[in-house]
Amino acid sequence: MSDFDCDGLLTQATQSISGALSLSFDSIGNLTQASQSFTGNLLTVNPSAIQARQSLTAICYVHYDISSSIQQPIQRVSANISNVDCFISGSLTQPRQSISGSSSVSNNIIGLLAQKKQFLKAYITVSNITPPTAEAISAKFVVSSRRDLQIPRIPLNQDKQTQSWFNSVGKIIQKYIFGEDGSRLVSAADLANLGIVGVGSGGNVTPPKTNLTTPPKVTGLTADGALATIIIQWHNPSFSNFGYTELWRSSVDDVGQAVIIAKTSVEGYVDNVGSAATKYYWARVVSDSGVKGEFNAAAGVKGETSYNPDYVKQLLTTVKWLPNTTYAPYQYVQPTVENGYQYMVIDGGISASIEPTWPTTVNNTVNDGSIEWQCIAATERLPLVVGRLEDGSPAVFIDTAFIKNASITSAKIGNLVADKITTGDLNANIRILQKLWYGFDEFANPAEQSGFWMGVENGIPKLKLDTGMANGNKYFVFDGVNLYMNVDILSGADGYFDDLAGDSVSFNRANFDFLAFGEQVTASQYVYDNDIPISEPEFNQYLCFPSGCQKTESWTSSSLVTGSGYSRPFAFFQTGEYSSIRPYDYRSDATRYRASKDHIGFSILINVPTEGNPVGNEYGNAYMDVYIFSESQSLPSNNYNDNSVTSGIPSQYLLKMQLNTASDGVVTAYKNTGTGDVAAVEVELQSNVETNPNQTLIVCGDDLGVLGYKENRKLKVAVVFKAFYQAGGSDDDTLSGQITVSFQMVSVPSSDFTTPINDQTLAITATANKATTFLSLTYAEETALRAIIKERINYREPL
DSSP states (O other), X not given: OEEEEEOSOBSXXXXXXXXXXXXXXXXXXXXXXXXSEEEESSEEEEOOOSXXXXXXXXXXXXXXXXXXXXXXXXXXXXXSSSEXXXXXXXXXXXXXXXXXESSEEEEEEOSXXXXXXXXXXXXXXXXXXXXXXXXXXXXXXXOOSBTTBOOXXXXXXXXXXXXXXXXXXXXXXIIIIIOTTSOOOOOHHHHHHTTSSEEXXXXXXXXXXXXXXXXXXXEEEEXXXXXXXXXXXXXXXXXXTEEEEEEEEESSSOGGGOEEEEEESSSEEEEEOOSSOEEEEEEEEEETTSOBOOOSOSSOEEEEOOOOHHHXXXXXXXXXXXXXXXXXXXXXXXXXXOOXXXXXXXXXXXXXXXXXXXXXXXXXXXXXTTEEEEEEETTOOOSEEEEEOTXXXXXEEESSOOOSSOOOSSOOOSOOOOSOOOOSOOOOOOOOSSEEEESOSSTTOTTOOSEEEEEEETTEEEEEEEOOGGGTOOEEEEOSSOEEEOSOOOOSSXXXXXXXXXXXXXXXXXXXXXXXXXXXXXXXXXXXXTTOOTTSGGGGGGEEOTTOOEEEEEEEOOOEEEEOSTTSOEEEEEOOOBOSSBOTTOOOSSOOOBOSSSOOEEEEEEEOSSOOOSSSOTTTOOEEEEEEEOTTOOOSSSEEEESSTTTTOOSOEEEEEEGGGOBXXXXXXXEESSSOEEEEEEEEEEEETTTXXXXXXXXXXXOTTTTOOOTTOOBEEEEEEEBTTTOOGGGOOOEEEOOEEEEEEESSOTTTOSOOOSSOOOOOOOOHHHHHHHHHSOHHHHHHHHHHHHHHHHOOOOO
């Protein structure tokens, strides 16, 4: 057991006190600072103290008694078995940071609680809490860290559980709303005010609308003074978010006193400040988002204008002598009554009130007040002469001058040699030595800078205007022989050219007396649908013949059974893919054979070994179906026979033409996309039994886009044929031979253009033997033969 008794003033107690059974620490006097650590196994007591120990621990019982004012109690009180009793009857400025007990905790506060405890915990119960009176805390227990929000006082008429809930809510508000420990939640408005995010409708957070990058500094700021103006120049930085440059001016070298005088996107400014002025300048870039960069430098760039020449003239020159006037050495005067001489000041001073008697002998002198004058011949050319011109105006003659800094209002110069001339307005007939340039000093401009060059190289005049790589490499160049342009020419006037060559030229309206073409082409509709300008290389990928074209491809089958009679099979023949004319949107500069748009025209000429016309011939006519397939549609084989007329026909096809259904030479063609035949377009059927019964011609002037001739589309033709398919009996013979199909595409459909010229237009041709036979018949013989043919056509044998 340890007992520590203090009756008098204890300024600082021991740092550590421990006892095996109990520790009793009694202070009747004033204890300024107690022990830092106090530990006992059974009982620990701590009475009055100004500042309690940092740690108080007991295995069984802890009694903490304060009857007087305490500024700062212990930081931690703990008891493992019994309880903790904390009694405060005086004023408690700051309570303990932590109180814990394994069984119960009793906390009795009678005095004023200025700041509530940070942590209170008991593993079983927390009880016997006597809160301060409402009057005592009415002005103390309202916490506010913002003007617009306050936590209301805890209702004292509620039970402890409710009050505990209010305490918990208050802590959350204090931490995350008031942020008393730096943990306050940031609102969307806070972020928007900082420019980090935007706030949309309904308070939704949106990405920032602007680029907040700080612009780089302006470089190369100079200020060159003239007579009454200062010419300021600089270099704007290369900055994608560049908005403009602010130019600031002050009469002293202090940017804090400067005012803004210009906002400009160019790299120069002329400031009219008057004569005899000294100014300082700064510049900074402002982005298009309003972000201001740093000034070019802390110190201002100095610019000065000269004295007014009129003032200088009054200071340095007097045409006639004046009394009581100050004159400086080497000033020149004439007597009030001219005598043919001039007089130079040797010693400066003030003239007398009465004009002296002027000597008329060269080099003689005369005193005038405090001045000594020397006689000079009026015709003598001196290094510096001040006098009058013939019209009486004052003038100064200088034979040879070396001037460090000169300001001239008006000058007539016979020969000027200068390394650098900086000027506002220049009105002159200029003769340059070799070149006049800006941006690049060599005509070749290898760095592709922006600027211009005009001059002479090796005796050849040249000119180059170039926007440079950074601005699209637009140029206008004359190299002494040829004129090169990479610009759009927009002219409201007439243009006259002797020889004109252009890579790509567009005319809305043109009149030519003579026009010659190496190749005449036009662009397909794809170019206009997609707004491809003639200046783009892609334009050349879609050229076609302006008057259209027609190209033919032919294919012949192997030997097939072609009839006759209903017991014979049908012949099936499919061509290869047609590729002579490409679709209008097929991209290639290797061909001009291209459709003008997505509509085409076509003709199909079919030649069979027997009388193959589906109408108008004997033995019940021939049977013929004609299909047009895409590159993905096909028969199972290019050549075969089958008893079924639809054997191997795919479920989808671009067109099906059943020629036996012709009416007045017109056949309706059907398209099948997998849901059945749908009427698509009408075609013309042409045949001539008398001229050539073996040929049938199908003509379609405009497919109306049904064939979908676009991109990589390729077309194939399939023919299903049988000669005299209804014949029987003695006429039921087995016939065989080859089928030939010619497919001709017309690049400009007939609805657009009617006279495409290229290959000869397909037509039925007369066979040699048929033509010879009919030409050798008499009229009577021909009439009789026609009757026999008609009888044979009308003959039908029952199936």
